Amino acid sequence: MTEQNRWNIRSYWPGINAQILIAAAAGLLLGYWLNGQNAAPQTRDQILYVAGLAGGVFIDLLKMVLIPLIFTSIVTGVAHLQAHRQASRVWRYTFGFFVLSMLLAMILALVATGWVRPGDGLQLDMFADSMASVKITQLSGPEFLAQFLHSLFLNPLQAMANGKILPVVVFALFLGAAMVKAGERKQQVLGVLQELLELLMLIIQWVMYLAPLGVFALLTKLMATQDMALLRTMGEFILLIFAITLIHGVVVLPGLLYVFTRKSPLWLWRGTRQALVTAFATSSSAATLPVSLKCAEEQLQVRNDVAGFVLPVGATMNMDGTALYEASAALFIAYLAGVDLSVGQQIIVMLTAMVASMGAPGIPSAGMVTMVMVLQSVGLPAEAIAILLPIDRILDTVRTAVNVEGDLVASVVVNERLG
Numbered sequence: 001m002t003e004q005n006r007w008n009i010r011s012y013w014p015g016i017n018a019q020i021l022i023a024a025a026a027g028l029l030l031g032y033w034l035n036g037q038n039a040a041p042q043t044r045d046q047i048l049y050v051a052g053l054a055g056g057v058f059i060d061l062l063k064m065v066l067i068p069l070i071f072t073s074i075v076t077g078v079a080h081l082q083a084h085r086q087a088s089r090v091w092r093y094t095f096g097f098f099v100l101s102m103l104l105a106m107i108l109a110l111v112a113t114g115w116v117r118p119g120d121g122l123q124l125d126m127f128a129d130s131m132a133s134v135k136i137t138q139l140s141g142p143e144f145l146a147q148f149l150h151s152l153f154l155n156p157l158q159a160m161a162n163g164k165i166l167p168v169v170v171f172a173l174f175l176g177a178a179m180v181k182a183g184e185r186k187q188q189v190l191g192v193l194q195e196l197l198e199l200l201m202l203i204i205q206w207v208m209y210l211a212p213l214g215v216f217a218l219l220t221k222l223m224a225t226q227d228m229a230l231l232r233t234m235g236e237f238i239l240l241i242f243a244i245t246l247i248h249g250v251v252v253l254p255g256l257l258y259v260f261t262r263k264s265p266l267w268l269w270r271g272t273r274q275a276l277v278t279a280f281a282t283s284s285s286a287a288t289l290p291v292s293l294k295c296a297e298e299q300l301q302v303r304n305d306v307a308g309f310v311l312p313v314g315a316t317m318n319m320d321g322t323a324l325y326e327a328s329a330a331l332f333i334a335y336l337a338g339v340d341l342s343v344g345q346q347i348i349v350m351l352t353a354m355v356a357s358m359g360a361p362g363i364p365s366a367g368m369v370t371m372v373m374v375l376q377s378v379g380l381p382a383e384a385i386a387i388l389l390p391i392d393r394i395l396d397t398v399r400t401a402v403n404v405e406g407d408l409v410a411s412v413v414v415n416e417r418l419g
């Protein structure tokens with residue numbers, strides 16, 4: 001084959017964004033086909049084994065660079081921001097946007113759920129068997145707060161080895177501020193960390209070549225292993241969560257972006273496609289972080305020091321989709337139990353969901369860890385979480401994509417406000 005022919009083939013071959021979208025659609029279709037028992041059991045098992053293997057390797061590759069990426073990006077980001085005396089502004093803009101977007105998400109969830117009233121025709125005793133089989137570790141508000149604060153300050157090497165993101169973020173923030181305080185003496189260390197960050201971004205670029213295969217494999221396995229009969233039973237609630245989450249992701253977040261930056265939604269979606277599809281497939285905002293950083297810096301033109309601060313912090317604390325889901329799910333459980341929550345109780349649900357979602361790790365189904373606290377805040381049975389567990393994995397896809405979108409919008413807004 002001549003060099004000219006090779007060039008012609010490359011010119012027609014779809015780019016990485018198109019490849020990921022095609023792979024996602026193909027994975028969903030293949031998984032649905034396998035779920036319908038259209039394939040022989042042995043063939044189905046073989047396909048799912050290969051899909052699990054390929055999807056697992058893709059996620060493992062992302063996780064391989066995750067901890068060093070978070071550490072180096074935050075340390076260098078804080079050091080550069082402090083050096084330019086912009087750190088305090090970044091903190092204010094970042095956390096101000098996080099609180100605003102999460103509040104809007106939960107208000108939308110409570111209003112829409114109160115209007116539709118999913119579960120009104122069902123009864124909680126229908127799920128008595130599944131509730132009895134699930135053992136829940138219940139924490140009071142003070143116990144949750146004590147546990148959350150304790151989890152912030154751990155041995156950084158131990159936290160890195162165990163993949164605990166939040167203490168790594170806290171230690172990196174302290175180290176970045178200390179390096180600025182130390183002045184010129186620590187410039188050599190900062191230079192080494194900056195070079196390490198550039199090498200990690202190069203590795204991420206290599207990993208992204210496997211993204212279409214990884215997304216295809218993950219979504220194939222996800223669709224093939226869902227209980228379709230259960231999904232139909234809980235269909236009203238599932239459709240409601242998808243609708244609310246999409247409204248927040250398609251209308252609210254792009255609307256905030258336009259208000260603060262005058263940038264269009266199409267510009268946002270073109271620049272974030274890789275990250276959003278990866279988040280949808282992996283259901284992990286933490287695992288998607290390497291892709292999010294790449295999209296923010298290369299596609300959205302966010303400064304690397306701003307992206308290096310906002311995105312890792314957002315991946316652990318800014319959970320629009322999770323907060324929205326937990327607020328709506330609490331009302332769903334209340335309707336199943338025949339309880340009408342007052343406006344005051346709904347406000348308690350909203351505030352508790354915000355605090356709980358900030359403490360949720362960026363891993364698949366992390367919202368279930370904190371959902372118990374939200375139910376307890378208004379006296380709903382914590383065991384009712386068993387109703388949500390079988391459908392949580394399918395709902396986790398879209399809410400994780402919105403979590404990641406919220407982080408990326410925040411990085412653009414903060415970058416624009418800094419000028």
